[in-house]
Amino acid sequence: MGGRAVRIVKRVQDGESTGQDRGQCLHDLIREDIVEGRLEPGARLKTAELAKRYGTSTNPVREALHHLQGEGIVIISPNRGARVRPISEDFVRNIYEIRALIEPYLVRWFVNYATDREIEALEILQRDIDENRSDYQWYWQANEQFHNIIYGRHYNQEAVELEFQQRKVLHILTRRYAISRARWQAITREHWDIIEAIKRHDADEAARVMEQHVRGACQHLIEQMRAASVNKALHRP
Amino acid sequence: MGGRAVRIVKRVQDGESTGQDRGQCLHDLIREDIVEGRLEPGARLKTAELAKRYGTSTNPVREALHHLQGEGIVIISPNRGARVRPISEDFVRNIYEIRALIEPYLVRWFVNYATDREIEALEILQRDIDENRSDYQWYWQANEQFHNIIYGRHYNQEAVELEFQQRKVLHILTRRYAISRARWQAITREHWDIIEAIKRHDADEAARVMEQHVRGACQHLIEQMRAASVNKALHRP
DNA sequence: GATTGACACCTTGTGTATAATTTAGCAAGG
DNA sequence: CCTTGCTAAATTATACACAAGGTGTCAATC
CATH class of the missing domain: 1.10.10.10 (Winged helix-like DNA-binding domain superfamily/Winged helix DNA-binding domain)
Structure with a gap:
């Protein structure tokens, strides 16, 4: 005892x-x-x-x-x-399709309620991202900040939390793969387009670009997964 | 030992x-x-x-x-x-706003892939719902079946499960309140409109009605909550 | 070669001890 | 006399060791 x-x-x-x-x-x-x-x-x-x-x-x-x-x-x-959880291609597509609904919805609010300070913060952050393409670890942090600024003050915290959880799950995969040059350019363009739309208070355009941004991320991740599975098959025949 | x-x-x-x-x-x-x-x-x-x-x-x-x-x-x-979980009015609104994105998305697929058998099942079910307005317990079951038919075979099981969980949480509240006569009429009309749109393979219309259906449910529930809280305040001054 | 039985591993449930929080009771001050 | 602060005890959550049942695997036998 x-x-x-x-x-x-x-x-x-x-x-x-x-x-x-x-x-x-x-x-x-x-x-x-x-x-x-x-x-x-x-x-x-x-x-x-x-x-x-x-x-x-x-x-x-x-x-x-x-x-x-x-x-x-x-x-x-x-x-x-x-x-x-084993993450299949279908699963990734499913999650991203939900994100393609949630993220445009979230950004619409931000367009109307963004402060000048926040917009400036986005611009500074994006310039940093542009300049530090090489540093992966840092990119994901900066990217997270970019999204947090846009979603952080949204009134629908349930939606924000949902988006955050999905991002966590997907991050299990995304961090494993490199980002292609083409995707880098697209990300840069889309981020700047979103900032532009926010500045013009054009909610429709911001939502449109955001949806495109999500779908692009989805396609890129799935392509990387396929490439990786092909590599795996070649190395272990 | x-x-x-x-x-x-x-x-x-x-x-x-x-x-x-x-x-x-x-x-x-x-x-x-x-x-x-x-x-x-x-x-x-x-x-x-x-x-x-x-x-x-x-x-x-x-x-x-x-x-x-x-x-x-x-x-x-x-x-x-x-x-x-204490369910506030804000929480209800937040969940329904997410549902207003998910449910139209889910129904769009069904419009294109519904079988005649399924459409018939929906019609039979809805006729039953129309005839048994008085029986609450039964209504919720039938309503669940109605949605299960539409969402059950959808490829995006993640979205379906999300919708299902939200429905469960909201059901904690909804079952406590009565359904107003006006809301009953709206539900009936919306359900039939959805069935009609599905029959015509009109995805846009089905999605539009479904969104309206969700927003109507949200507004009705919030009104009931407010009425209940007023009652409570009157009885306990 | 297929099927069945035995063994090992692991998950699951229970009882108990420890640590934290809340609440009450009491004392001191306003 | 009421309010406010602290202390102690009850209450409750948390963690740990143990027991039991299920699952999968491997070998032996038919």
Whole structure:
């Protein structure tokens, strides 16, 4: 009886986390590992293994897994455990088609309620993106900021959160692939077109360009996925 | 050591559930209790209480709660437990605005790929709905079937699932309020207009009516909420 | 070669201990 | 006398160790 208590106290004294703090954001840690590619799509997520990895017991892991299932990143089958969601081409297309509805809807509001300050921030950010094409890590951060400025103050936080979750899921894939030169040019053009439309308070045009922007991203990602799968097939015949 | 094992064996012999089977659908049970109004919006969801209620231990309850959080029905604050999501007017408006994007998108596909059999099923169903206006319980079931026929075979299952989840959340509210006579007429008319548009393979018209249908539902629900809150204020001055 | 049985792994549920929060009760000050 | 602050106890969430059942795999036998 006393033995267990002593072990726990010892662990706390050793300076390890009590687990309590970690538990709140364990799903964030796991999600990060998934998004960053340290856990491959389709990989089994064994509770004991993850517990060891993050220095907790299996129970918080199970809860985090259920949480991530809600976000669509993890799939749990009864008595068979959890896996990282395998992302198919169909899935990508489906998600992007929803985004093609949501993002134009969100940007329409911004066109009418953007402050001069925000527009200026967008321009500065986009100029930075133009100049730092080489730095990937940085691009994704800047791109996220670009979207956050546009969507952050929108009244429909449910829609914003939906868009954010979709972006997280897709980021599992996008970060793995390079961005083609043609796509870079398109992104640049589209971003500037959106900024222009916002400046002119032309909601229809902004929505139109945004939809085009989303569809372009979708097509580019699917092309990259196909190219990668061809490469894989060639290397493993 | 042996004592616990004996207890468990005894319990199984007594014919109680091993718990294993329940766990798969515990979140369904809790969701049902929430949707059916047995658990009020904003009510605290204490794990011990729920565990007793469903005859399990606290752990499966926690997992179910995390799952439901992913569905947006439950809100969990760290170290403070879970609550049934309090549904505000803003929230309703936000969800319906998303639905006003998704549902027209979904119906467009159906217009092009509906079979004669499906269209006939819609007509039969709607005639039944027209004739049984009085029966609420039945109406919601029939209405669900009506939508399931239109959305069930859509290729974008992600969008379908999103729509389904939103419907579940809104149903927590809608079932509490009556449907006004005016709204009944509108529903009937809109449903028939949608069926007509589908028959003519007029996707634009079907989408237009569907959007109107969603916005009408939104407005009606919000009016009912306001009326209810006024009543509440009068009865508790 | 196919089927069946046994074994190992893993998920799932339970009980208990620990840590956090909330609430109440009480005291001191306005 | 009421309000405000703190302290302690009850309440509740959280984490951990354990037990049991299910799933998949591998080998042996028909």
